[in-house]
Amino acid sequence: xxxxxxxxxxxxxxxxxxIVAGRLYKPGDSAIASHMVGKPLPAFALPAALPGRPGLASxxxxxxxxxxxxxxxxxxxxxxAESPQLVALRKAGVEIDAIAIRDRPEDIAEFLARYGDPxxxxxxxxxxxxxMAMGSSxxxxxxxxxxxxxxxxQHIGDIRAEHVPEILAAIRAxx
Amino acid sequence: MKRAAILxxxxxxxxxxxxxxxxxxxxxxxTQLADPRQEAKAKALMESLRCVVCQGQSIADSxxxxxxxxxxMVRRRIAAGEKPEAIRAWMIDRYGDWISFRPPxxxxxxxxxxxxxxxxxxxxxxARGRFKRRGR
Numbered sequence: 001x002x003x004x005x006x007x008x009x010x011x012x013x014x015x016x017x018x019i020v021a022g023r024l025y026k027p028g029d030s031a032i033a034s035h036m037v038g039k040p041l042p043a044f045a046l047p048a049a050l051p052g053r054p055g056l057a058s059x060x061x062x063x064x065x066x067x068x069x070x071x072x073x074x075x076x077x078x079x080x081a082e083s084p085q086l087v088a089l090r091k092a093g094v095e096i097d098a099i100a101i102r103d104r105p106e107d108i109a110e111f112l113a114r115y116g117d118p119x120x121x122x123x124x125x126x127x128x129x130x131x132m133a134m135g136s137s138x139x140x141x142x143x144x145x146x147x148x149x150x151x152x153x154q155h156i157g158d159i160r161a162e163h164v165p166e167i168l169a170a171i172r173a174x175x
Numbered sequence: 176m177k178r179a180a181i182l183x184x185x186x187x188x189x190x191x192x193x194x195x196x197x198x199x200x201x202x203x204x205x206t207q208l209a210d211p212r213q214e215a216k217a218k219a220l221m222e223s224l225r226c227v228v229c230q231g232q233s234i235a236d237s238x239x240x241x242x243x244x245x246x247x248m249v250r251r252r253i254a255a256g257e258k259p260e261a262i263r264a265w266m267i268d269r270y271g272d273w274i275s276f277r278p279p280x281x282x283x284x285x286x287x288x289x290x291x292x293x294x295x296x297x298x299x300x301x302a303r304g305r306f307k308r309r310g311r
Contacts, residue, residue: 075197104198127201137227137270
């Protein structure tokens with residue numbers, strides 16, 4: 001018995017080292033999923049982010065089909081990386097609205113001219129208030145909103161080419 | 176070697192610069208409320224809400240822009256007379272229990288709350304064994 005006990009601290013240390021090594025090898029997912037999925041959009045009415053383009057309000061999502069709500073910013077690099085996928089989704093018939101976080105009209109115009117413009121409406125969220133109300137923790141994030149204004153799906157981070165089928169499936173499921 | 180180090184620093188600085196917007200911080204993010212009692216309440220709440228960008232820090236400590244916007248939101252709502260616990264509940268509704276540094280007492284967290292008691296009990300038991308042996 002005593003002989004076995006003598007090995008206990010080493011065994012504990014080995015267990016600890018194993019857990020640490022495991023987490024170093026495969027770090028946990030640090031993305032924070034919104035708890036608003038499945039709930040109605042919070043009520044908001046954002047001013048237009050671009051002159052000549054309508055702003056975005058939560059009631060714009062009531063009635064009509066599912067829409068993709070893209071949270072982006074012209075200063076965000078992964079947002080530029082996901083733009084070809086958004087343009088492709090738009091070509092596939094998806095209606096896409098956007099919320100621009102802490103952004104300026106001239107920067108948004110330049111961003112859209114450079115990377116393509118898939119958006120119907122763009123609301124300007126200068127102090128991230130709607131982003132917080134939606135439980136979103138960064139840019140870019142995309143939400144699928146159904147015709148009743150209920151949040152049905154959240155995509156965290158940039159939409160890569162391999163994510164497009166998943167987004168399309170979420171939109172079909174929200175029909 | 177020196178040039179490489181400078182390049183690495185510049186690259187790091189450029190990457191950091193790109194991660195932030197060009198808009199100034201919300202004035203309420205770093206300005207205390209006029210009423211010290213309200214500011215104390217806001218500060219206490221900000222220190223117990225986790226930043227979603229720099230996940231180990233509270234929004235009071237974090238330099239992330241979203242944390243600044245959250246501080247401004249907390250101060251505005253406290254100034255409007257909202258209770259800190261109502262604001263915490265609002266945040267938990269959106270980001271989950273994770274957003275609060277104060278874990279709720281629920282079946283999942285019972286071991287967490289029970290652990291200190293169990294450890295103290297184990298310590299007492301151990302100490303008792305020791306003292307007995309001494310006494311002999």
